[in-house]
Amino acid sequence: MTNMLTQRLSEQNYIQQLSIDCVIFGYRARQLSVLVPKLRFKSDFWALPSGFIDQDEDIDVAAQRILRERTGIDDNYLAQFHVTGKASRNGKAFLDELIRSNPEFGDGNPAVFQNQQPGLSDYDWFTRRFVSIGYYALVDINRVVPRKNELDQSMEWYDIKALPPLIMDHTAIVAKAFETLRLTLDQKGDAFNLLPETFTMKEVQELYETLLAKSFARNNFQKKILDMNVLERLEKKYTGAANKAPYLYRLPKETIQ
């Protein structure tokens, strides 16, 4: 445990000063949620699932790896949405709090992080400026088994309207992810990845109404969605009722984009 961070960094050959931050969106019953770990800090702090990029790893592959470790799902639907790159952005406050809260990381002394890597101490490694590539994942909330890592106390879903305090600029990163998702809702079918494998048009409409915070007329909405031409129509959902059984739809398998 003691040198978990050190070990992680020294085992890998990561690109320096570049990180990936992930916003994991899930949806159920007219509520959009974000999966956020709570840090093992003395004070209450939450942070987006994050990680680094190995020298031999495509950035999309790195993002998928980071997400797989947190959701247990191999094929998370991912989209890049924004790079956050203020010159003042670094992990110093994060690392200070980590060390203060976890005295086993060198009796509260950052020195334990020093000189573990040739040329650059781990403490330096973390406290330098970081540019962050943001990815959002759209997952079927029912399939996810949240997995906390060594830095986390817990990992839970939070309603996007009631997020806990996030470290650094992570709250702004979530807002940007949500804005991007909303902005492309009419052009791209990626929001369908938030639904179970098969779904009715009513469920699609509820999803869109939740994401856009407005309501739609049923017929117009159905036409708009079908005009996007991305859904596959399956058999009717058998409900036992004699008529009015709704069609089921599904999204053909999507890949990272």
Added chain:
Amino acid sequence: MTNMLTQRLSEQNYIQQLSIDCVIFGYRARQLSVLVPKLRFKSDFWALPSGFIDQDEDIDVAAQRILRERTGIDDNYLAQFHVTGKASRNGKAFLDELIRSNPEFGDGNPAVFQNQQPGLSDYDWFTRRFVSIGYYALVDINRVVPRKNELDQSMEWYDIKALPPLIMDHTAIVAKAFETLRLTLDQKGDAFNLLPETFTMKEVQELYETLLAKSFARNNFQKKILDMNVLERLEKKYTGAANKAPYLYRLPKETIQ
């Protein structure tokens, strides 16, 4: 001249393995164009305007600096669109060709680039893997004075439908920029930045028809644009004709986003 590259790199303290590539879009008379420098190579090669990020510089500020040097305009409208980050992506072929074509960079010998910076030679610096942040700029083509730099033979506008061969993955980067521009056309008013300071609704319609490669009914189109609620209506354009003088519109000053 000899050590121009070396000098540029050693004078600055850039973030390593991270670059910015810019797609500069201009528009005139139903034609969307991209401003692309032709490299001072023996073979015919074009490359997107690119640059690096100083340790003390926000990434948006770096992109604006790179663009200002190429367009002569201080307040280019910029938008991030995509990060390109394949593990196999590096500048080796570019540097080899640069040296082959410009023997004054060390008699064709890459050794001239070596040992100019402590710890890492300039040759290494260029040939390592690079992650590229893509920005597109939307400019008023009439205001731009294209400026080539020391690596360029020329710098010209090219119709996006007839781009010359670009190095590395730059053609794909242009395609992604264009796709992003088209995708958000109905939600964001950023395409208006391609027009002169004031413009008529007819000019907006021509622009949209060009970008989306389809035509619109005049009344519906006007309603859609005005519903976006981003344009400011000015006085009528005085044409000398007694009636039918069209209104002029303009976009309130936008900032980087």
